[in-house]
Amino acid sequence: xxxxxxxxxxxxxxxxxxxxGQFEKAMGKNIPAMFSADNQETLQGVINQLNRIxxxxxxxxxxYYYAAFGYVRMSGMIESADEKDKYLDLALETVAKxxxxxxxxxxxxxxxxxxxxxxxxxxxxxxxxxxSGMVFTSFQKAIKLNPDNPRAHYLMGRMQYGxxxxxxxxxxxxxxxxxxxxxxxxxxxxxxxxxxxxWGKESTDESIKEICEGE
Amino acid sequence: xxxxxxxxxxxxxxxxxxxVTISGQVADKSGEPLLGVNVYLKGTYDxxxxxxxxxxxxxxxxxxxxxxxxxxxxxxxxxxxIESKSQKLNFILxxxxxxxxxxxITAGSFNASDESKREVLKPLDIVTTAGATxxxxxxxxxxxxxxxxxxxxxxxxxxxxxxxxKTFIDGMLVHNEYSPSAPNTPGRSRFSPFMFKGTSFSTxxxxxxxxxxLSSALVLNSKDVAENDRTDISLMSVGADISTTQSFENxxxxxxxxxxxxxxxxxxxxxxxxxxxxxxxxxxxFAYRWKTSxxxxxxxxxxxxxxxxxxxxxxxxxxxxxxxxxxxxxxxxFNTSYRELLDDKWGVRTGISFTRSNDFASLDQSSIxxxxxxxxxxxxxxxxxxxxxxxxxxxxxxxRSLNQTLNDGESFYQEFDERIxxxxxxxxxxxxxxxxxxxxxxxxxxxxxxxxxxxxxLSAAYKTGEHSQVSVAYGQFRQAPATQITLSDKASLxxxxxxxxxxxxxxxxxxxxxxxxxxxxxxxxAKYTNIYDPGTFQFTGGGYARGLDLxxxxxxxxxxxxxxxxxxxxxxxxxxxxxxxxxTPSFASNHNFSVVTKKFFDKLKSQVGxxxxxxxxxxxxxxxxxxxxxxxxxAYHDLSFNISYLYSSQVxxxxxxxxxxxxxxxxxxxxxxTPNENGVYASRPITPAAKRFIFxxxxxxxxKNKGINQLPNL
Numbered sequence: 025x026x027x028x029x030x031x032x033x034x035x036x037x038x039x040x041x042x043x044x045g046q047f048e049k050a051m052g053k054n055i056p057a058m059f060s061a062d063n064q065e066t067l068q069g070v071i072n073q074l075n076r077i078x079x080x081x082x083x084x085x086x087x088y089y090y091a092a093f094g095y096v097r098m099s100g101m102i103e104s105a106d107e108k109d110k111y112l113d114l115a116l117e118t119v120a121k122x123x124x125x126x127x128x129x130x131x132x133x134x135x136x137x138x139x140x141x142x143x144x145x146x147x148x149x150x151x152x153x154x155x156s157g158m159v160f161t162s163f164q165k166a167i168k169l170n171p172d173n174p175r176a177h178y179l180m181g182r183m184q185y186g187x188x189x190x191x192x193x194x195x196x197x198x199x200x201x202x203x204x205x206x207x208x209x210x211x212x213x214x215x216x217x218x219x220x221x222x223w224g225k226e227s228t229d230e231s232i233k234e235i236c237e238g239e
Numbered sequence: 240x241x242x243x244x245x246x247x248x249x250x251x252x253x254x255x256x257x258x259v260t261i262s263g264q265v266a267d268k269s270g271e272p273l274l275g276v277n278v279y280l281k282g283t284y285d286x287x288x289x290x291x292x293x294x295x296x297x298x299x300x301x302x303x304x305x306x307x308x309x310x311x312x313x314x315x316x317x318x319x320x321i322e323s324k325s326q327k328l329n330f331i332l333x334x335x336x337x338x339x340x341x342x343x344i345t346a347g348s349f350n351a352s353d354e355s356k357r358e359v360l361k362p363l364d365i366v367t368t369a370g371a372t373x374x375x376x377x378x379x380x381x382x383x384x385x386x387x388x389x390x391x392x393x394x395x396x397x398x399x400x401x402x403x404x405k406t407f408i409d410g411m412l413v414h415n416e417y418s419p420s421a422p423n424t425p426g427r428s429r430f431s432p433f434m435f436k437g438t439s440f441s442t443x444x445x446x447x448x449x450x451x452x453l454s455s456a457l458v459l460n461s462k463d464v465a466e467n468d469r470t471d472i473s474l475m476s477v478g479a480d481i482s483t484t485q486s487f488e489n490x491x492x493x494x495x496x497x498x499x500x501x502x503x504x505x506x507x508x509x510x511x512x513x514x515x516x517x518x519x520x521x522x523x524x525f526a527y528r529w530k531t532s533x534x535x536x537x538x539x540x541x542x543x544x545x546x547x548x549x550x551x552x553x554x555x556x557x558x559x560x561x562x563x564x565x566x567x568x569x570x571x572x573f574n575t576s577y578r579e580l581l582d583d584k585w586g587v588r589t590g591i592s593f594t595r596s597n598d599f600a601s602l603d604q605s606s607i608x609x610x611x612x613x614x615x616x617x618x619x620x621x622x623x624x625x626x627x628x629x630x631x632x633x634x635x636x637x638x639r640s641l642n643q644t645l646n647d648g649e650s651f652y653q654e655f656d657e658r659i660x661x662x663x664x665x666x667x668x669x670x671x672x673x674x675x676x677x678x679x680x681x682x683x684x685x686x687x688x689x690x691x692x693x694x695x696x697l698s699a700a701y702k703t704g705e706h707s708q709v710s711v712a713y714g715q716f717r718q719a720p721a722t723q724i725t726l727s728d729k730a731s732l733x734x735x736x737x738x739x740x741x742x743x744x745x746x747x748x749x750x751x752x753x754x755x756x757x758x759x760x761x762x763x764x765a766k767y768t769n770i771y772d773p774g775t776f777q778f779t780g781g782g783y784a785r786g787l788d789l790x791x792x793x794x795x796x797x798x799x800x801x802x803x804x805x806x807x808x809x810x811x812x813x814x815x816x817x818x819x820x821x822x823t824p825s826f827a828s829n830h831n832f833s834v835v836t837k838k839f840f841d842k843l844k845s846q847v848g849x850x851x852x853x854x855x856x857x858x859x860x861x862x863x864x865x866x867x868x869x870x871x872x873x874a875y876h877d878l879s880f881n882i883s884y885l886y887s888s889q890v891x892x893x894x895x896x897x898x899x900x901x902x903x904x905x906x907x908x909x910x911x912x913t914p915n916e917n918g919v920y921a922s923r924p925i926t927p928a929a930k931r932f933i934f935x936x937x938x939x940x941x942x943k944n945k946g947i948n949q950l951p952n953l
Contacts, residue, residue, distance in 0.1 A: 046284065068275040073288075191844070
């Protein structure tokens with residue numbers, strides 16, 4: 025009896041942390057840390073932590089989603105185009121890890137489009153045409169997978185705005201997407217999964233102010 | 240009571256048990272500490288990121304994991320078993336050699352691809368170069384190592400004849416890759432640049448995988464599965480085309496039909512030639528792409544075309560007499576390739592290509608009718624032993640069946656059936672990310688002369704700094720002699736060339752510079768046994784080419800302005816055909832220079848391109864003076880201009896003018912075969928059919944995806 029108890033406690037010891045909502049706790053700490061990290065060193069630490077969580081769990085896509093986002097933020101802290109590319113490629117690899125866990129996910133597809141959108145901006149002259157097709161395809165696919173994903177509509181709006189600016193055409197299309205995103209951000213309930221992405225509401229409002237209410 | 244105490248103690252142990260501090264340092268091989276390394280216990284959340292001193296430290300309660308992992312971009316992930324909990328754990332990470340950091344062997348080659356930023360060219364550059372008329376060889380002719388030979392438009396590389404450059408699509412050889420053109424007008428490649436995602440133009444020292452090319456290999460890699468449905472319509476001053484692409488889950492299907500007719504253009508712009516029927520061409524393309532698995536790709540491509548023209552050429556001796564000239568060509572090229580990774584080390588590539596080309600040309604009463612059937616099959620195995628060692632081995636069969644009927648009152652028939660079997664093996668080794676070697680050998684057997692030949696190829700590259708590298712290459716190359724020679728003497732020996740190349744390259748963001756010196760030796764060139772009888776040969780000719788190539792590109796200094804400057808110095812002589820000794824052939828010029836500029840004007844939504852090309856005088860055989868090849872043409876100049884205007888996201892208007900200044904370029908002189916009554920050979924200059932070529936086009940794209948238009952095609 026005693027021996028059994030000791031054995032049981034031993035097992036409990038080993039799994040204690042897991043049972044204690046380790047994933048929730050770790051994500052709860054690292055998601056905001058990823059958004060707030062203001063230097064490369066801190067951000068790299070958070071990304072590493074997110075990657076560890078993803079690798080240890082093996083069946084969660086969210087850690088990879090935020091790790092990829094972290095690499096995108098990292099690329100924004102760097103001047104050199106080569107270095108930017110290095111982190112954006114890492115971001116794409118990390119999205120692929122997430123997709124291996126959960127194929128055909130609207131949020132991951134949106135992130136893929138977002139990363140390629142930034143890759144495009146690294147060298148618009150030579151990448152513009154090839155990447156714009158890829159980016160639009162990603163956002164279209166993301167919207168098809170989940171028509172209520174506000175981030176897909178928001179980023180689609182940014183991309184349409186960029187294209188319209190380049191072509192010197194109107195912003196109606198872009199504003200349509202942005203307003204759609206705004207409605208979705210306010211109407212659609214928070215997701216059941218507390219770690220699913222929620223970001224983008226403020227940026228959407230700012231974009232609407234800048235693009236659609238500017239004049 | 241005792242039981243409770245035990246339980247409490249156990250719980251306490253639970254929290255303190257295994258709580259250890261794990262610390263240590265991570266450095267690279269040279270002892271330099273690494274910042275940002277992810278160090279963690281395998282399978283757990285517990286870990287840390289190294290600081291500026293490469294140090295890490297963290298606490299863990301985990302009891303299961305006894306393996307510490309260090310993972311860092313650009314380095315191999317390393318694992319250490321934890322033996323003693325108090326011990327400091329130090330990692331030395333080994334650098335991973337990847338396309339991001341590894342030195343690239345660049346001697347002899349120019350690559351254009353979207354993906355790597357270390358390429359000096361982009362695929363788009365090929366199609367936006369003024370003067371190139373969206374023709375791949377046209378654009379590559381602005382690079383160093385090429386000699387302008389304006390009357391053909393082909394790639395003459397480093398003292399080599401145009402036929403010494405061979406084109407490969409997805410690894411498969413293409414025969415007769417140029418469309419027939421009007422006399423003294425540059426011929427265009429049959430393959431549109433927008434079909435390809437990557438172009439590698441090698442001016443020497445290329446891989447053992449490519450054979451039957453003495454001077455240069457143009458390796459084109461076609462695009463993968465298309466991601467968007469689209470339909471493109473082009474209306475041009477010279478014709479029209481329509482193409483459509485349908486994309487499916489893992490495959491895509493594309494088709495294009497094109498009709499070209501120069502009649503309306505010739506009616507507007509006066510020509511030096513008198514046309515009975517202006518050049519006209521029907522051209523159809525079909526492409527199927529299937530992603531057979533995550534790593535597998537099947538590509539099928541077919542090109543069919545039919546072209547003809549009919550004109551009058553004046554007799555050299557009696558310019559008032561017009562002689563009818565008829566040229567026609569039926570062409571079919573079929574190309575299929577498949578690649579797949581068998582596991583994480585082995586990959587296989589295989590393909591079949593087939594070309595059929597029927598050419599007919601007549602001048603007055605004499606005609607030539609030539610039928611070519613060519614095929615190429617190839618299997619290649621790729622073995623990636625590690626990031627430091629890779630091996631490629633393959634076998635291929637190249638066949639050409641050619642027959643020719645000459646009709647000059649009586650008819651004369653000749654044919655040959657050539658089969659070249661070859662195998663090659665090549666290894667690439669990285670001593671470090673800064674030092675790479677490549678060694679290969681190619682063995683060829685040719686059924687016509689029953690010779691077995693062995694050609695070694697060697698190259699190496701060393702990174703001398705963050706932005707710079709040096710690279711060297713050596714290789715032996717061989718190629719069947721010109722068709723006419725093989726027809727006359729089926730057991731002809733193959734011509735040989737030996738290349739020695741040294742290259743320095745400096746590449747930084749938006750700027751690149753390269754300089755290359757080379758020495759090329761020709762052997763076994765076919766010489767007429769008797770210079771007045773081009774029927775029997777001896778393979779004792781030879782020659783050399785040596786020179787210097789310079790390239791500078793800058794897209795950074797001025798916003799939206801991109802330009803490159805190329806200069807080639809060439810010194811070459813050869814003894815072949817009817818040459819009575821060693822002479823500089825008429826296609827070679829000592830100095831070639833070109834400047835290509837492209838500027839995008841945001842406000843005008845237009846890209847404007849200007850290209851200037853110069854070639855120093857070429858030799859020609861002046862029959863009215865003593866000696867051989869002693870005539871000199873004037874220098875060649877061309878200033879070309881193009882503009883692409885984005886009318887809307889789906890409509891582009893494109894205009895182009897070649898030779899804006901209207902310079903009277905003379906490529907050489909042709910002479911009557913017999914002297915007139917005064918003993919003088921009548922002659923006339925070889926000049927373009929018109930001083931300028933003007934092109935106008937409207938390109939419309941219909942796609943659900945608004946971001947897509949034909950700009951990449953222009």
